[in-house]
Every structure is written in structure tokens, then in C-alpha cells.
Amino acid sequence: MSAPIGARHRSTSEFDDITSDIDLDTTAARVRVAGVKIRTAVGMAELTDAAELGGRAGKKARRELGREKRRRAIAIDRLIESEGWDKPMPGKSMRGFLGAGGGRMATTARLPEWRATTTQTAGLSPYCLGAAAPMLGTPIGSHLFTGEDVGFDPLSWMNAGLITAPILFVLALNGFGKSSLVRRIAIGTMAQGHTVLFMGDVKPDYVGLTNAVEGQVIDAGPGAAKINPLAVGALGSIIPRLIDADRRDLAEYVADQVHARQVQAVTALVQLGRGSSVADFEETLISAILYHLYKPIEEGGQGFTFSNPPLLRHMDAALDDSPEALWGAAGADDIAQFRDITRKLRQALRAIVDGPLGEVFNHQSTVPIDVDAPAVCVDVSKIPDGHSKLKAAILLTCWSDGFGAVEAAHTLADAGLSNKRQFLVIMDELWQVLAEPGMVDKVNSLTRLNRQIGTGLVLITHTIKDLASFESQADVNKALGFIERARAKIIGPVGPDEIERLGGVMSFTNTEKRLITSWSTTPPPTAATIKQITTGHRQRPPGTGCFMLKSGEDDRPGIPFRLSFTPTEAGSGVHDTNQRFGLTKERQ
DSSP, X not given: OOOOTTOTTOOHHHHHHHTTTSOOOTTSSEEEETTEEEEOHHHHHHHHHHHTSOHHHHHHHHHHHHHXXXXXXXXXXXXXXXXXXXXXXXXXXXXEEOSTXXXXXXXXXXXXXXXXXXXXXXXXXXXXXXXXXXXXXXEEEEETTTOOEEEOOHHHHHHHTSSSSOEEEEEOOTTSSHHHHHHHHHHHHHHTTOEEEEEEESSOSSHHHHHHTTOEEEEBSTTSBXXXXXXXXHHHHTHHHHHHTTOHHHHHHHHHHHHHHHHHHHHHHHHHHHTSOOOHHHHHHHXXXXXXXXXXXXXXXXXOOSSSOOOHHHHHHHHHHOOGGGHHHHTOSXXXXXXXXXXXXXXXXXXXXXXXXXXXXXXXXXXXXXXXXXXXXXXXXXXXXXXXXHHHHHHHHHHHHXXXXXXXXXXXXXXXXXXXXXXXXXXXXXXXXXXXXXXXXXXXXXXXXXXXTTEEEEEEESOGGGGSOOSSHHHHHHHHHHHHHOSEEEEOSOOHHHHHHHTTTSOOOHHHHHHHHHXXXXXXXXXXXXXXXXXXXXXXXXXXXXXXXXXXXXXXXXXXXXXXXXXXXXXXXXXOOOGGGTTSEEOO
């Protein structure tokens, strides 16, 4: 061990000059100067005399004399650096620092110290943090720089008043842990007693978690569960309970809501199948057809009830029969005018009934949504990629059914028939959801009403370009409004171009921009990584699990954090979205 640079040639006389003002106990064998134990003048003289002897004793004394000179040189440097203050310093060994607060270290460089006024250093020395890391809500990771625990979920922050709307927007490149982060938020939300609805799992990413918590998984698509868009669902099923509880006012309100949802569901299906908007008179006609179907037979209707709802083919048949009761809704004076006016609507309904959509939607619902389950996942991953309209139609119908179930729970709570509850709806792969006409308006309405229905909303996508790729500028503005109305945003690894696009709708400091883009960079393989790969270990990109939590509209810094799994999570496999690459192991 050698003396520090610049202090190797300190002489004993120089040491005596520097320490002349220090009151040293010359009767002791050793004294502490600047945190370093050194010999007194008497002890130094004895050691010098012993070093002049020959033999083994002299050799040992000369080695000790060299070490003593180095200790004195270190003490001089510390005294000069501390401007005369004698401060105790932790001892060092070949493995690290000794004493309390020490431990093994790869390098044993001296920790930096600063001296300043209390005004300058209070609460800041030696680090200056841009934003606190509150432990409120679901633990989502540790602060990237301080290691402090970070907690967040939309419902907890909304209930605490930290955000004004329970909407979270998550954006990051694929493969860096977006879905894992959302699953963690979902787990924490369920642990708080709330219900999580995965309304359209397109990969699937959430089936494993739903099964793990004994939730409900609904397989939707050809050859799987059937969905009747005219079914009353959980919302209509509570009408008998409200009537029994003598709450006929609420029962009538719910019946009106069920009818409105049925009209919206059929209108959305017609719009998707046709590829263009539905005319106002056509929507009125759809409503009139439903009233006709539910009218008792003795009054000229077809006698359907909420417990026995009609199907789309019944609507098609009723419209094709052209009953006189429907002429007024179409603005027709006779049957010829009626059939001429309704030709396009009849064609659209017939295409739904006899086409690919009919395989799913022209049947009674086989699996109703159970909102008493801790989580409900509608799995649409089995729908082929080429059937985008079918996927969008199932998503729309499931959303309507899901939010109907949410409203049913709130209505029962308002009537005093059940406890109050909150829900979290998760919409992953937002770019697939918004691909079809009319979907932007549907999501737009959800982001505006979720406070009134006590429901948090999580929107997830890869790039802001997904929200700006529509032919209509009005749709672009509505989609970009999703981010603006999201009171919390979590941004993961993205490229420089993406961070600049995000800068148009939210605020980033230059440091945050460099940090977020650095996460998306994957270094080239080295000899060490290749060796790991050949032994069957999959490498993790450095930015995996790194995110920036931003809330508010001002220039306040965000909270950078890193998601990490608990042993139970890691062992459960619910976060494994690379199951097709299951022959390799990911290096932890």
C-alpha cells in the first residue's frame, strides 16, 4: 500500500510543522490525527532507533517505519483538506471500509465531503432530488437514484386527491415491461378490494394473472363464447331486485339505460360492418325496432323480455316485415317509401347476421360477466389478425357489457342493496382498439365519464403516432386528448423522435429526455454476454422495467423508478410474455 499522490515525500519535520498547533498527548504511545492513528514523537524516535539495528528486528522496524510515514502523509493530506479540522474517518482494509456503516467494496476511494452553511445544505446535501417518491397505493418499484419505494395506482391517487381523474396513460416500446407494470398495478388494485376488468386482452397478457387470482376468463371469438349485443347483462338483471325493494324509480331508470345500451351496441356493429357512420334516422329506427320487439304480443309486438332478449336476426326480420308501426320512425308514408328508406340498414343488418360477425353476435350470450370476481379478462387473442372488424366489434360489445356491469353495481349500492365498489378498466394495445371507425369516439366517451361511474382507466400503447394516424383530423384531436385528460402518465423507454412528439402534449426536462431515451438503447453483445447466451441465459436490455411517472401539467420533474418482481411474482410466471422463447432463461 503506497502513500497518496502528492504526499509520498512528506518529511517528519514537515509533519511537525503542520501539527504544531494541535495539542498532542506526548505521553501516549499513539494519537489520532485527522482520523488516522499515528505514533507520538517519543514513539517515532524509538522506532527510528530500532530501524538502524541489524537482523530481523531491524528489518521489521524498517517496514513499520515505512508504514508509519505513509500514515503520517495521509494525516497531513486530511488536515490540509479539512482546513485544520480533525474529523474521524472510517478505517480501510483490502476489502472495504471498517466499522459502522462500512462493508465490502470493489473500490475503497474516500467518500466526498462538503462543508457549507445550513441554508445551503439543509435538506439538499449531498444530493438534490427533483421529485419525491410517495409510498401511496400499489408499490410499483424503487426510485432509480435513491432506492426509495414508489407507490402508485390511479384509484388510490384519485381517492387521496393527488390527481383529478383516475386515468393513467402508459407508453413505451415493446419488450420493456409495460404489461408487467400494468399487471403490478392490477394486483395492487385487487388487493385493495377493487375489481379489475381487462376488457379485450389481444395477446393475451392478462389471462395468467386472472387465473392466478381465481378471476373470470371469457374466451371471445369464433368457436368460443357467444355474445348477444341485445342481452341486458348485469345491468338488466338487477331490475327484479330493484322492484322487490320497492325502488321502481331506479328500475325504470335502469330499463331506459339498458335500452340505450342496446341501441348503442347495434349502432356500433352497423357502423363497423358498413365502414361509415350511421344516419340519425337509422339510429331512431333501431330504437323503434327494439321497442317493437319488447312490446307484448297482444299489443302488436313480439313479446321479448329482459329475461328472454331478442337476437340480431329478430331485428333483421322485424325490419324486413316492414310493420306499419315503424313507418313513422323512418319518416315514410307507405311501405314502398319505408323499404326504400331502410334498404341500406336492412343490408347492414343482413350482413352482420349472415357474415363473420353473426357467428359471434347472432346467438344468446353464453358467459355473462361476473363483476363479483376479483378480475374479469375477455380474451380476444384467438381472433385472427385479419379479422380486425370482428375484434373491434367484440371489444365494443364487451366494453358495453362491462361498463353495464359496473353501473349495475353502483345502482345497487345507491339503492342500499350492496356495498360501494370501485373498478379499474385496462385497455392494452390501444392501437388495435382504435384501428376501426367509431372506436375513437367510444374511448373518448369513456375518458370523460369515468369519474362519474367510479372507474379508473388505464390506456396502453407503444407510440403517440398511434393516436395521430387517422384520416380525420377530428379523430386525431380526440385521440391526442386521451393523453391530455390522463392525469398521470408513465413513460418507459422510447426513442429520441418519440420523446420529442410527447413533448408536444406534456413537459419534460432535458435531463429526463436523455434519461428516458438512454433506457431504449441496447448495447451490442460482448464476449461476456455471448458466454452467458451460450450457457442458456437470456440477456435483459438495460432499460427493462425503467419508467418515468409524470403527474400534473406544470414543469415539475417526474419520478424515475425501476420495477422489480417479488419472488412470488417471478415464480408464478404471470409476467412471462415470452413464453414462445421458453427454452431460454432470462438473466436476473
